[in-house]
Amino acid sequence: MTVLRIFLTLMKPVGLIYLLWEYKLPFLIKVRETIALTYRVMTKRKGEILVAYTKNHPAYNIIAHDPPPGIVLVRLSSRLKPNFLLNFLAARIDICYEDAPTPVTLRTNQPIVKESECPYFNKEFLIDPQVKKIFVYSHWAKPNSPDPDAKMEILHPAPILKKVKPKLESKRVTIFMSGAASGRKGADILYQAFENVESKLAGQYQLFLILASNYKSQEEFYPVNPECSERIQTLYKKCQSKKNTYWGRVYPPRFVDYIYDHSDIYVLPARFDTCPFSVFEAMASSLPIIVSGIQAFPEMVHHGENGFLIDANNYDDLQSQEYFDHAVRQLEEYLTILIKDPALRLQMGKASRNRVEQKFNVEYRKNRLKEVFEEITTAKN
Template sequence: MRVLLVTYWELTQMGGIWTYVKQLADRLMALGVEVDIMGTNGAKNEVYIRNLNRSFSKDKVWPMLQAKLNPTDLPQFTADALVAYYELNRYAFEMGAAYLGVDHYDVIHAQDPVAAVAMRRILNRNTPMVTSYHGALAREAFYDAQNSNAQLTLPEYLQSKRGRYFLSLEERSAEQSELILVSSNWIKSTLTDLRVPESKFRIIPYAVDIPAYRAQARVKFRQRKPAGKKVIAFTGRLEHIKGVHILIKALSGLKKFRSDWVCWIAGEGNLMEDLRSLANDLGVGADIVFWGKLDNIPSFLRHADIYVQPSLQDTQPFSVTEAQLAGLPVIVSGTAGMPEMVQPEHTGWVVPPQDVEALSSLLNALLQDDATLAKVGAAAKAWAEQHRSLEEMGLRTLHVYQEAIQLGGQRI
């Protein structure tokens, strides 16, 4: 079997999609599957097949697309700059994928709705496609918009032109896929709300290469934690949807009660400087270390005592699983798929989303209860090792491909 794992987004080392794609590809190849990986290289503005070192520059078709999709001939198309940007890039991505070739694969496994829509337009009718939904595209776009307009509500956004556009991508990609992979019941519920049939869904939780994780964790991190202080950790992209600003505000409240802690934040993103400024403005700039991009997160987490995932929306973040494997008690926001990763007060805690006071109070209580931290951390590690096996994820995904091939044959 030959499979293409394809995403419209960039394949960056800090991104959850890349972690999933890389680990899935490695496991499928161990099972005898031929796997290619296609994505976007933003720095070079190209579509490329990562493992084959083949690429197509979008610059070659960009002038032609801009000439065809212009404000004079298509005023409604270009009325919203963000929608026009997405569509132009989708067409360019589609043309790049067609140039690189996709018809010789037995299964196309799209990693997002944009890629799925693009692939179906250029595929032979009988080529089966599986689509993974790693998040809810329309809702993620809402949180980005809310960052600029705090009064905006989700129902209002979903009824707007932009909201309907992103919902249409989710609807079209689901309709055009043989089967749909999701990691949580929450992400499944967002799609059933769009009238996607239950029969299309297969739930396979994300997994981690546990032996590789353990090997990385044995590597010594370059700095020890400060004497007499516990480390509160976060890893991930520094973007609004990850809610790091919520964590920083909670730490400001925590500092009023105690100073026996430091916060370590690993990751990079477009909000790095804004978050630094926020920390300084709230008086906790000296208590937070922004490490930037780190190549070895398991080693980093060995020095942590508590892990916080304050996201506004997150399906099943790898960072939580990595923290659990490190034996850390985790605190997650009670939204999206994150509560499904935690057994409250047994393997971690769930706090109301964007509730700064609740998060601050919980951190204050935990920092003075070493016995609970140790007990919950040990339970979290045992749970993750039992339920996040990469071998099982790879085998179950292969079975989904085989099922999709049977369903794809019915298109003929």
């Protein structure tokens, strides 16, 4: 774990370069995406469908990197502004495939396919004739709104199913959490529960904790109150002095796959979330899952089958000290069960993998997108 901490710390400067390249240098982003669009337009074959998508997210990128036959995807961020060249290129786009709040800025009259991970999208999409389909990530994300044209359909995100390194029954247990914003994702809940379990089981197990999370991150749509923020900062400082814990960003992002392979339990005690892709990745890595029983989590994790759900039903304010104490107690209980019972860890991990293979299947997702894109293109022509 000490070696891993040193590696992750040394990789932080690399992470800054990655962030600058991926998000913080608008000019480079525009150049990169203009080149990509030009290439896709010039190399498009007869009969192929050119689809522009907007969101840099695994649910989209997986499809873009290995698209179904006859479908070509190109990512266009909302930073691109129309000009003569881009308007000419954009006219060759067949379909705009958009995250609900992030439109393709270059679109004209192309048909639109929307995706939404929560039920709070603009309901005008349901009657907008340009929007042909709205995929929602879960039953929770499907709003109870009139849908006269039956546009809404549940289409779950799906991870790539890689060969999984066999998990071993061992007294060395690594607990992993991945989530950008520590407050919203509940990193403080996990850290405190881990400390409690570590104290209770002192000397019996080798316990390690990796929190791939940014304790400073704040999000406009989920502001963290001062009490919760102060708690996070206090626990973060405690974490820095421990050799068996790491709390911070992980770079390069692909290194997260290595951590999944070498972890034993995945935990995400989020206070608010939609349908986090990290849980799908953890399930695909044959890990038992502990998550909050909110939003779409119960559709991903069946309590007692492939993991445990932290009960949040009786709490209105999930940032309160009262909920924090409750969540820590429950998480401590579930962690103790899984740490003490390696056979149960393996059993639940296998159940996680089976659920991904059967319900959150990437090939089904690809084929369904292909069907919809072809139906829309045929109708347009």
